[in-house]
Amino acid sequence: TAKGFVFISLEDETGVSNAIVDPDLFERFRLLITEEAFLLIEGEVQNSDRVVLIKTRNIKPLAHAQLLGADSHDFH
DSSP states (O other): OBTTBEEEEEEETTEEEEEEEOHHHHHHHHHHHHHOSSEEEEEEEEEETTEEEEEEEEEEEOOGGGOOOOOOOOOO
8 A cells, every 4th residue: 555545456468457446445445446357347447657547436346257258369
């Protein structure tokens, strides 16, 4: 955390980005963030110098059944 802000790392085949959660939002969703395996994070995407951040506005649990399977990709 930095000044109470929490950073959640998001990663896929294309790279890593961070969801930034402000202190008030973190307090509202603390249990959800720390206990759920999958999260749906809603917010504003910011892209600056190839660094992608999501300024989080809302967080919801994402049930395993809601996940869509994807074909494997070889990016090399």
